[in-house]
Amino acid sequence: xxxxxxxxxxxxxxxxxxxxxxxxxxxxxxxxxxxxxxxxxxxxxxxxxxxxxxxxxxxxxxxxxxxxxxxxxxxxxxxxxxxxxxxxxxxxxxxxxxxxxxxxxxxxxxxxxxxxxxxxxxxxxxxxxxx
Numbered sequence: 518x519x520x521x522x523x524x525x526x527x528x529x530x531x532x533x534x535x536x537x538x539x540x541x542x543x544x545x546x547x548x549x550x551x552x553x554x555x556x557x558x559x560x561x562x563x564x565x566x567x568x569x570x571x572x573x574x575x576x577x578x579x580x581x582x583x584x585x586x587x588x589x590x591x592x593x594x595x596x597x598x599x600x601x602x603x604x605x606x607x608x609x610x611x612x613x614x615x616x617x618x619x620x621x622x623x624x625x626x627x628x629x630x631x632x633x634x635x636x637x638x639x640x641x642x643x644x645x646x647x648x
Contacts, residue, residue: 520609527552527597534594535606543587543608545595550602551578554585556594 519538527533527550537543545554578598579585587593593606616623617630622637624630636642 520607523606525595525602525604525606527595527602529597529600529602532594532596534592536592537587537590537608539591540589541608541610542589543593543606545579545585545587545593546605546607547579547581547583547585548603548605549581550600551580551598552602552604553577553596553598554579554593 519541523535525533529550593608595602595604615625617625617627619630619634622630622633624633633642
């Protein structure tokens with residue numbers, strides 16, 4: 518999968534440009550500050566999951582706890598706003614499997630997700646295997 522994970526800290530007003538391999542997808546998770554996560558500064562240029570997810574007039578700026586999803590491409594370009602910006606940038610080859618997630622748990626189906634939460638409640642979610 519050749520994953521890459523970067524913890525990026527930027528001063529206010531600076532620009533970060535990073536290549537993403539063809540065939541890989543990427544996402545950015547904003548930890549603190551605000552920034553523009555596309556060169557055009559167009560609010561519909563990328564998908565953002567977070568505070569304004571259901572907003573029909575989203576801001577161009579993405580803030581803390583926002584997840585910016587990118588498709589296949591050559592570069593990710595981020596511009597910090599008027600304060601320092603910190604975000605995680607993760608990229609890798611898609612696993613081409615169905616994904617179902619809620620909170621911190623990721624499984625392949627809703628049924629597996631339900632079983633995982635039931636196991637979590639019972640204290641049996643984490644399995645210890647002999648070495």
